[in-house]
Amino acid sequence: MSDFPSRQTDDAAWMRRALALAEGALYRTSPNPRVGCVIVRDGQVLGEGATQPAGGPHAEVCALRDAQARGHALAGATVYVTLEPCSHHGRTPPCVDALVAAAPARVVVAMGDPNPRVNGQGLARLRAAGIAVTAGVCLDEALALNLGFVARMSRGTPWLWAKMAASLDGRAALHNGRSQWITGAAARADGHHWRARSCAVLTGIGTVLADDPRMDVRHVQTARQPRKIVLDSRLRMPADARMLDGTETWIFAAVRDEAKAAALAARNATVVCLPGADGRVDLPAVMQWLGRRDINEIHAEAGPQLTGALLQAGCVDELLVYLAPMLLGDARAMASLPRLDDLAQARRFVFADVQRVGEDLRARAQDAARLAQARSAAQPVPRI
Amino acid sequence: MSDFPSRQTDDAAWMRRALALAEGALYRTSPNPRVGCVIVRDGQVLGEGATQPAGGPHAEVCALRDAQARGHALAGATVYVTLEPCSHHGRTPPCVDALVAAAPARVVVAMGDPNPRVNGQGLARLRAAGIAVTAGVCLDEALALNLGFVARMSRGTPWLWAKMAASLDGRAALHNGRSQWITGAAARADGHHWRARSCAVLTGIGTVLADDPRMDVRHVQTARQPRKIVLDSRLRMPADARMLDGTETWIFAAVRDEAKAAALAARNATVVCLPGADGRVDLPAVMQWLGRRDINEIHAEAGPQLTGALLQAGCVDELLVYLAPMLLGDARAMASLPRLDDLAQARRFVFADVQRVGEDLRARAQDAARLAQARSAAQPVPRI
Numbered sequence A, B: 001m002s003d004f005p006s007r008q009t010d011d012a013a014w015m016r017r018a019l020a021l022a023e024g025a026l027y028r029t030s031p032n033p034r035v036g037c038v039i040v041r042d043g044q045v046l047g048e049g050a051t052q053p054a055g056g057p058h059a060e061v062c063a064l065r066d067a068q069a070r071g072h073a074l075a076g077a078t079v080y081v082t083l084e085p086c087s088h089h090g091r092t093p094p095c096v097d098a099l100v101a102a103a104p105a106r107v108v109v110a111m112g113d114p115n116p117r118v119n120g121q122g123l124a125r126l127r128a129a130g131i132a133v134t135a136g137v138c139l140d141e142a143l144a145l146n147l148g149f150v151a152r153m154s155r156g157t158p159w160l161w162a163k164m165a166a167s168l169d170g171r172a173a174l175h176n177g178r179s180q181w182i183t184g185a186a187a188r189a190d191g192h193h194w195r196a197r198s199c200a201v202l203t204g205i206g207t208v209l210a211d212d213p214r215m216d217v218r219h220v221q222t223a224r225q226p227r228k229i230v231l232d233s234r235l236r237m238p239a240d241a242r243m244l245d246g247t248e249t250w251i252f253a254a255v256r257d258e259a260k261a262a263a264l265a266a267r268n269a270t271v272v273c274l275p276g277a278d279g280r281v282d283l284p285a286v287m288q289w290l291g292r293r294d295i296n297e298i299h300a301e302a303g304p305q306l307t308g309a310l311l312q313a314g315c316v317d318e319l320l321v322y323l324a325p326m327l328l329g330d331a332r333a334m335a336s337l338p339r340l341d342d343l344a345q346a347r348r349f350v351f352a353d354v355q356r357v358g359e360d361l362r363a364r365a366q367d368a369a370r371l372a373q374a375r376s377a378a379q380p381v382p383r384i
Helices: A004-024 A059-069 A095-102 A121-128 A139-145 A147-155 A185-197 A205-211 A258-265 A283-292 A304-312 A368-378 B004-024 B059-069 B095-102 B121-128 B139-145 B147-155 B185-197 B205-211 B258-265 B283-292 B304-312 B368-378
Strands: A036-041 A044-050 A078-083 A106-111 A132-135 A159-167 A171-173 A200-204 A227-231 A249-253 A269-273 A297-300 A318-324 A350-357 A360-366 B036-041 B044-050 B078-083 B106-111 B132-135 B159-167 B171-173 B200-204 B227-231 B249-253 B269-273 B297-300 B318-324 B350-357 B360-366
Touching: A004 A036, A004 A044, A004 A059, A004 A078, A004 A106, A004 A139, A036 A059, A044 A059, A059 A078, A059 A095, A078 A139, A095 A121, A106 A121, A106 A139, A121 A132, A139 A147, A139 A368, A147 A159, A147 A297, A147 A368, A159 A185, A159 A304, A185 A297, A185 A318, A185 A350, A185 A360, A200 A205, A200 A304, A205 A227, A205 A304, A227 A283, A249 A283, A258 A269, A297 A304, A350 B350, A350 B360, A360 A368, A360 B350, A360 B360, B004 B036, B004 B044, B004 B059, B004 B078, B004 B106, B004 B139, B036 B059, B044 B059, B059 B078, B059 B095, B078 B139, B095 B121, B106 B121, B106 B139, B121 B132, B139 B147, B139 B368, B147 B159, B147 B297, B147 B368, B159 B185, B159 B304, B185 B297, B185 B318, B185 B350, B185 B360, B200 B205, B200 B304, B205 B227, B205 B304, B227 B283, B249 B283, B258 B269, B297 B304, B360 B368
Parallel strands: A078 A106, A106 A132, A159 A297, A159 A318, A200 A227, A200 A297, A227 A249, A249 A269, B078 B106, B106 B132, B159 B297, B159 B318, B200 B227, B200 B297, B227 B249, B249 B269
Antiparallel strands: A036 A044, A036 A078, A159 A171, A318 A360, A350 A360, B036 B044, B036 B078, B159 B171, B318 B360, B350 B360
């Protein structure tokens, strides 16, 4: 009998351990992808590691160092890594060089690296060095950890999820604007988890002027705070806004005002003028700009107007919706969208995950075509 | 060491088997409760059964007959039954008499029978006959199978769930009324499961005139079709409406029209005039009337106007909501409810169950106070 089924099962089990390590790095590696690595021989872990903050070692190098520190050579070992090892000099030397030097018997990867400077070359160089390679183990789970990195590498723009909180009948606030609190403390803390994993938290000037929010991560522990983004067509941002404290803020406007920009610069904010044809900020241009600045994932937490505008501009890849078990009736919508005459015109998503969070429910829904596009970009090269 | 923890675990395990039998009878026992019974000795099943259609034997008698048919006497056996055995002559003789005659060592029940003709007397008579009794094992699971029976017995009115289907932003139809299809085939089939378990399916004349629905059970197998109820204040029901085919329809009106009523009577429909102060049907009076006619569970599947009216009249105990992963924006609400000025005025529910159904999600949310009231009524007597 062949040992192949058992080897497949083992590969998936070890890869899940590597994925758990990658998940442990969820808040800290931006703009690098989250990667985990486990080195195994005869069922024994020789070393393991996960990507360190940008500029620090990648997961493979951490795991190799761990194995070395424990006194293990890698002859006959299998290296499980959730992303194709890099083959280029970035801020750190290529992981492929380190792996080839360590000479394990086999490398198993979950997904290919869509970075055009890698994209199959990592796996090719391992094979050329006589190391057996298996690719595509737990690809979907690995992709879920790095959708933003894949989106930026393959299409040039970040992966954006629009966070909304509403009643079960889709109302985000009463007619008078009251919305504190529709969803409960657990849902709000869960929302901060999604802020923490993002590269940048995006909101609109309407929310800033109405609520003066901080837009930082508070309800979960994190060593890294995401950047902040404000869409502010008429550049009304107050220099004393609370969200200007902490990490840098990027303010996108459709008008120029050098004096205002200088005042905001003194508060660690950069004003970027990207006007669109309608006199408002050009949202797709913002996404392009952010992609060039290494932003992988955007957590958009805005009012119904901006959320609706992002949806209409095609900038939303995923919905992150919290619904409370109550009905509010005649109240404000969660996203302002135009009237449709035909259901075929509706933008359809696919549920990725539905679960209870405290007293509320959380539904994540993704654009199916964009997920398929990302999955295709994450297929190991040569594509099977 | 005591065997008590192990006995508790065993009791729950056997009771879950009895609950599964009761669940198998979900569509057929109305207006009787769904009950399952398993008779066990030394880890061996001697007999088991579930409630038969009304007029047929109850679960305990089925299980006793099963044990007898297999040649087992009940000395030393334990009887697991999901509801306190009845102690009164209804359409069948009291189950307690049959149990006392069979003389098992012990009877374990999940919930008490809130029927005022039983309500503790079943357990008392077993104890008086020298049979050990344990009560309250898996009470919540048993209650979930018979919330309607408990509601009718304890407060005189059925348990009503309002079924709604909408987009993720709570829109049940486009501005032009188009709603086919927002949710998918799996959600629609699941909706028929809830129709099938109900005693009656309720809708409004607006839905009848717009869609001419059949309101019967088609997408799941059932030997029993629920009754049908139409709320029709001005008695506009067409005598050729498709929903008048099949089981009897009760039409509640706020006006009298003997000729119309006679024409509908020829179609197996009964018109009941229950006008309220506002010239519309008195909804709470309808619930009282239905309670007196042995209706335990009502599946309300109506448009936003009637669903909103039922909510405002306090007739809704539970929400059964299907949400599709799409946003419809400026479209019709799932329930028409008045504008609130303060979130404290919102009617809050508690999620009982949230899961994916096909491409959609299903959220069940219950009125917490009414669930607590039903739970209290289902506590075995004497209350612990």
